[in-house]
Amino acid sequence: xxxxxxxxxxxxxxxxxxxxxxxxxxxxxxxxxxxxxxxxxxxxxxxxxxxxxxxxxxxxxxxxxxxxxxxxxxxxxxxxxxxxxxxxxxxxxxxxxxxxxxxxxxxxxxxxxxxxxxxxxxxxxxxxxxxxxxxxxxxxxxxxxxxxxxxxxxxxxxxxxxxxxxxxxxxxxxxxxxxxxxxxxxxxxxxxxxxxxxxxxxxxxxxxxxxxxxxxxxxxxxxxxxxxxxxxxxxxxxxxxxxxxxxxxxxxxxxxxxxxxxxxxxxxxxxxxxxxxxxxxxxxxxxxxxxxxxxxxxxxxxxxxxxxxxxxxxxxxxxxxxxxxxxxxxxxxxxxxxxxxxxxxxxxxxxxxxxxxxxxxxxxxxxxxxxxxxxxxxxxxxxxxxxxxxxxxxxxxxxxxxxxxxxxxxxxxxxxxxxxxxxxxxxxxxxxxxxxxxxxxxxxxxxxxxxxxxxxxxxxxxxxxxxxxxxxxxxxxxxxxxxxxxxxxxxxxxxxxxxxxxxxxxxxxxxxxxxxxxxxxxxxxxxxxxxxxxxxxxxxxxxxxxxxxxxxxxxxxxxxxxxxxxxxxxxxxxxxxxxxxxxxxxx
Amino acid sequence: xxxxxxxxxxxxxxxxxxxxxxxxxxxxxxxxxxxxxxxxxxxxxxxxxxxxxxxxxxxxxxxxxxxxxxxxxxxxxxxxxxxxxxxxxxxxxxxxxxxxxxxxxxxxxxxxxxxxxxxxxxxxxxxxxxxxxxxxxxxxxxxxxxxxxxxxxxxxxxxxxxxxxxxxxxxxxxxxxxxxxxxxxxxxxxxxxxxxxxxxxxxxxxxxxxxxxxxxxxxxxxxxxxxxxxxxxxxxxxxxxxxxxxxxxxxxxxxxxxxxxxxxxxxxxxxxxxxxxxxxxxxxxxxxxxxxxxxxxxxxxxxxxxxxxxxxxxxxxxxxxxxxxxxxxxxx
Numbered sequence: 019x020x021x022x023x024x025x026x027x028x029x030x031x032x033x034x035x036x037x038x039x040x041x042x043x044x045x046x047x048x049x050x051x052x053x054x055x056x057x058x059x060x061x062x063x064x065x066x067x068x069x070x071x072x073x074x075x076x077x078x079x080x081x082x083x084x085x086x087x088x089x090x091x092x093x094x095x096x097x098x099x100x101x102x103x104x105x106x107x108x109x110x111x112x113x114x115x116x117x118x119x120x121x122x123x124x125x126x127x128x129x130x131x132x133x134x135x136x137x138x139x140x141x142x143x144x145x146x147x148x149x150x151x152x153x154x155x156x157x158x159x160x161x162x163x164x165x166x167x168x169x170x171x172x173x174x175x176x177x178x179x180x181x182x183x184x185x186x187x188x189x190x191x192x193x194x195x196x197x198x199x200x201x202x203x204x205x206x207x208x209x210x211x212x213x214x215x216x217x218x219x220x221x222x223x224x225x226x227x228x229x230x231x232x233x234x235x236x237x238x239x240x241x242x243x244x245x246x247x248x249x250x251x252x253x254x255x256x257x258x259x260x261x262x263x264x265x266x267x268x269x270x271x272x273x274x275x276x277x278x279x280x281x282x283x284x285x286x287x288x289x290x291x292x293x294x295x296x297x298x299x300x301x302x303x304x305x306x307x308x309x310x311x312x313x314x315x316x317x318x319x320x321x322x323x324x325x326x327x328x329x330x331x332x333x334x335x336x337x338x339x340x341x342x343x344x345x346x347x348x349x350x351x352x353x354x355x356x357x358x359x360x361x362x363x364x365x366x367x368x369x370x371x372x373x374x375x376x377x378x379x380x381x382x383x384x385x386x387x388x389x390x391x392x393x394x395x396x397x398x399x400x401x402x403x404x405x406x407x408x409x410x411x412x413x414x415x416x417x418x419x420x421x422x423x424x425x426x427x428x429x430x431x432x433x434x435x436x437x438x439x440x441x442x443x444x445x446x447x448x449x450x451x452x453x454x455x456x457x458x459x460x461x462x463x464x465x466x467x468x469x470x471x472x473x474x475x476x477x478x479x480x481x482x483x484x485x486x487x488x489x490x491x492x493x494x495x496x497x498x499x500x501x502x503x504x505x506x507x508x509x510x511x512x513x514x515x516x517x518x519x520x521x522x523x524x525x526x527x528x529x530x531x532x533x534x535x536x537x538x539x540x541x542x543x544x545x546x547x548x549x550x551x552x553x554x555x556x557x558x559x560x561x562x563x564x565x566x567x568x569x570x571x572x573x574x575x576x577x578x579x580x581x582x583x584x585x586x587x588x589x590x591x592x593x594x595x596x597x598x599x600x601x602x603x604x605x
Numbered sequence: 606x607x608x609x610x611x612x613x614x615x616x617x618x619x620x621x622x623x624x625x626x627x628x629x630x631x632x633x634x635x636x637x638x639x640x641x642x643x644x645x646x647x648x649x650x651x652x653x654x655x656x657x658x659x660x661x662x663x664x665x666x667x668x669x670x671x672x673x674x675x676x677x678x679x680x681x682x683x684x685x686x687x688x689x690x691x692x693x694x695x696x697x698x699x700x701x702x703x704x705x706x707x708x709x710x711x712x713x714x715x716x717x718x719x720x721x722x723x724x725x726x727x728x729x730x731x732x733x734x735x736x737x738x739x740x741x742x743x744x745x746x747x748x749x750x751x752x753x754x755x756x757x758x759x760x761x762x763x764x765x766x767x768x769x770x771x772x773x774x775x776x777x778x779x780x781x782x783x784x785x786x787x788x789x790x791x792x793x794x795x796x797x798x799x800x801x802x803x804x805x806x807x808x809x810x811x812x813x814x815x816x817x818x819x820x821x822x823x824x825x826x827x828x829x830x831x832x833x834x835x836x837x838x839x840x841x842x843x844x845x846x847x848x849x850x851x852x853x854x855x856x857x858x859x860x861x862x863x864x865x866x867x868x869x870x871x872x873x874x875x876x877x878x879x880x881x882x883x884x885x886x887x888x889x890x891x892x893x894x895x896x897x898x899x900x901x902x903x904x905x906x907x908x909x910x911x912x913x914x915x916x917x918x919x920x921x922x923x924x925x926x927x928x929x930x931x932x933x934x935x936x937x
Contacts (some may be wrong), residue, residue: 068835082709084709085711169666171659177661179907247692248693248696249695251695268709268710268892299885301887302883303884305776306789309779315787478648504812520656521657584726
């Protein structure tokens with residue numbers, strides 16, 4: 019019998035000729051031959067529900083992990099995968115389209131006392147590390163401390179540092195728990211009972227349960243985390259249903275079932291290990307990544323979208339389309355308006371009226387790229403309300419601009435036009451095209467704008483730098499923005515409040531520092547009632563839109579592809595807005 | 606021979622130093638002229654909203670709080686003597702020869718390069734064999750059948766090959782030959798040579814088409830010159846079989862082909878960036894491109910130095926081979 023590979027080798031000569039002639043072939047590859055359950059269903063129902071075990075799930079990503087240290091990682095796709103082998107205290111429920119948080123390592127949400135300044139969590143019984151050691155509250159405390167008060171800080175989220183550090187206390191400024199010990203936290207994070215962890219906050223923070231969903235709460239064994247914490251990220255110790263078998267930085271991660279995982283400590287089945295192994299290929303070029311997905315060599319991406327070039331291909335092929343989703347991903351595309359450069363609200367409102375969002379949507383993927391946004395909070399934020407703001411109207415834009423010119427003539431140049439630059443990112447052609455569409459809209463009503471491109475990794479160093487933005491007349495910056503968690507705080511804090519303004523690297527590109535907005539946030543965070551909080555977020559949304567500090571462009575949708583052999587497929591917040599990797603299995 | 610080796614070793618050191626200096630200048634000085642500050646560079650390795658203290662920590666970790674000449678000196682010293690690394694680097698010590706620690710992957714650059722080397726060597730070796738055999742064979746055939754149908758067909762094929770860039774051939778072959786070669790990946794040659802070849806055939810094909818054209822033309826022109834030489838006429842006159850005469854003419858082209866081949870192979874061993882990217886293979890070229898994209902200076906430097914070494918080594922090999930290919934040449 020001739021081996022299959024030899025047959026292919028014999029056909030090599032023919033292949034050379036075929037490469038040049040580019041003859042046609044079927045669009046559906048081997049793995050894609052079987053139809054999936056249906057188009058865009060994964061955010062609405064569990065697809066292919068099953069409890070079957072075994073096999074290898076092949077995942078792929080065009081990116082590499084930012085870090086495998088639970089205290090350092092700050093990328094949605096890493097978080098999604100990380101939840102397969104780590105247990106944070108709180109986590110998102112596995113429900114299609116869901117964003118409800120429940121206890122994971124904790125038995126449930128925190129119990130508030132002391133006016134919302136004390137939060138108490140109870141750990142589940144008999145949860146263990148992969149080496150069999152029982153998890154205690156001290157392990158959770160160490161995980162939080164090491165990632166917020168040591169040299170590891172800088173790359174990961176800093177919510178705990180910001181929320182728990184007593185204001186003005188100098189001993190926390192340069193504290194390094196690896197060198198200085200952690201006794202300074204004895205009264206801030208109390209773990210006298212190994213089953214309970216108590217947080218004493220200097221100020222009330224109503225969304226502390228969401229902070230506890232961060233991977234920084236996944237326990238870390240202190241005696242396995244030596245030195246300055248550097249080595250831990252190379253081989254983190256699992257607390258979830260999988261554990262790391264091997265990791266080659268930037269190339270590949272292999273996960274295998276964690277035999278020490280105690281399923282009895284997980285009554286809500288937050289972690290299941292149906293497949294024997296999960297193989298993740300990293301840093302694969304997006305075109306090759308799509309090829310592997312569409313030919314069945316890979317089962318799903320860690321979180322990214324199909325390239326736009328393949329949208330038409332999957333939508334025109336019934337088999338491929340049945341394995342495709344185009345779900346909202348809780349993020350939006352916005353254009354900030356620099357309130358320092360353009361302080362007159364009439365001028366900013368003129369910009370709002372002048373932009374034809376339908377042409378912008380066309381540049382951002384049309385109907386598959388999302389839907390037109392009217393205000394800042396997207397549908398996925400609990401309590402969010404969609405309300406009409408500035409409908410496209412050239413006459414209204416011209417009238418507002420004339421009013422502004424009468425009140426603030428110094429903002430206009432010698433030609434009588436308000437001139438500024440519109441920033442977009444170098445490697446984001448869709449945003450560049452959207453910026454060009456905005457430029458065209460604005461220039462027809464009396465603005466003089468120009469599109470300028472900045473590199474992705476340094477974007478906030480330009481758009482978020484007050485001095486640079488003013489000196490270079492950066493009037494608007496286009497950006498895709500998604501929250502760390504789905505609440506008004508997650509969406510708005512960095513985007514529209516003073517907390518998002520820094521000397522360099524601001525996220526509040528509008529540099530909006532409005533006392534009403536800031537006070538509304540403070541009021542929301544001081545409240546223990548979710549309804550009250552949500553009402554405050556909506557009020558903030560209204561206020562920012564009244565001030566015309568941002569132009570909400572679209573609520574984004576992301577087109578993703580899943581293999582038909584996957585089971586328990588769903589898109590939810592547990593999957594960071596993509597496929598929920600913690601529950602996947604194979605047919 | 607000894608003089609030759611010593612001279613080459615000294616040249617190699619000087620060249621490597623030059624490569625390192627140029628890479629440092631390109632990385633630091635050129636963006637600085639465009640207005641980039643060290644804070645902006647450091648901020649790319651921070652979270653969303655780094656405080657000044659966090660930025661200072663990151664700058665210290667990456668060595669950006671030092672002047673560029675001091676950083677350069679530290680780099681050279683680490684190459685020879687190793688270095689202790691600041692907290693947050695990924696390790697506390699980097700043993701000599703220390704090519705640095707990746708700012709993004711928090712891994713030793715030497716480890717990263719050695720990890721990816723088999724992939725690049727496999728791609729380069731397979732493609733080189735393919736283009737050498739096909740190119741030299743076609744060139745020889747075209748020269749022997751000069752002016753005929755075979756010659757013209759080969760010349761057209763060579764023209765096509767040289768006209769079609771890797772960025773065109775790669776995706777086309779990947780899309781249209783997926784039925785024949787569904788999987789493109791790297792597996793060890795030692796595990797299963799057939800799987801190794803099967804999974805790498807498309808990158809080989811993609812890379813070799815362009816080179817095939819070059820080698821065909823090179824061989825053809827060299828052989829046409831040789832076939833009109835007096836020694837060939839003499840060989841014919843003496844009644845040597847045609848096959849041996851053609852071989853003698855082909856031998857004349859070997860030094861020129863070997864020179865170009867060494868350069869091409871050396872360059873390819875430094876990373877077949879496009880082919881590796883197109884096919885999602887994690888070789889040195891892929892590492893280099895990610896290093897550039899991620900502003901990961903240690904990776905960029907390490908790969909650049911390794912690539913330089915490969916080219917120098919390839920040149921050294923071809924110089925040494927001259928003595929074998931052409932007995933008139935002496936290395937000293």
